[in-house]
Amino acid sequence: MTVxxxxxxxxxxxxxxxxxxxxxxxxxxxxxxALITIECLRTLDRFRLRVNLxxxxxASRRAALLALIASLEIVEIDSLVLxxxxxxxxxxxxxxxxxxxxxxxxxxxxxxxxLVMATHNRALSLGARAHGFIVxxx
Numbered sequence: 001m002t003v004x005x006x007x008x009x010x011x012x013x014x015x016x017x018x019x020x021x022x023x024x025x026x027x028x029x030x031x032x033x034a035l036i037t038i039e040c041l042r043t044l045d046r047f048r049l050r051v052n053l054x055x056x057x058x059a060s061r062r063a064a065l066l067a068l069i070a071s072l073e074i075v076e077i078d079s080l081v082l083x084x085x086x087x088x089x090x091x092x093x094x095x096x097x098x099x100x101x102x103x104x105x106x107x108x109x110x111x112x113x114x115l116v117m118a119t120h121n122r123a124l125s126l127g128a129r130a131h132g133f134i135v136x137x138x
Contacts (some may be wrong), residue, residue: 006032025052044062101127
């Protein structure tokens with residue numbers, strides 16, 4: 001299964017959370033925006049400060065995140081993505097989610113492949129469904 005992966009999915013998988021994406025083992029090709037690295041590492045840093053993670057825990061979780069990110073096909077945020085993200089959307093969606101959705105839409109149009117949206121984010125899920133994506137995770 002070819003899947004667009006957002007940070008909410010990757011973080012739960014990397015941290016081994018019980019509510020992680022059940023379809024994760026079915027992902028044969030993962031695609032995401034370059035935004036995923038920033039979102040995941042910022043979340044890890046916030047978590048480190050809030051929960052007082054040890055250096056060992058931070059290093060382990062960071063390594064897990066970076067390994068998962070390295071397994072994905074990363075799409076750079078260029079002017080095409082930003083232009084598409086700025087266009088009106090059929091549902092209410094924030095800036096970062098619009099960048100993810102625009103990336104997925106452009107990738108799908110360029111590659112002409114079926115792409116499933118994997119997210120635990122309700123707004124992104126709704127926006128993706130409005131654009132004809134099958135959505136898993138929400």
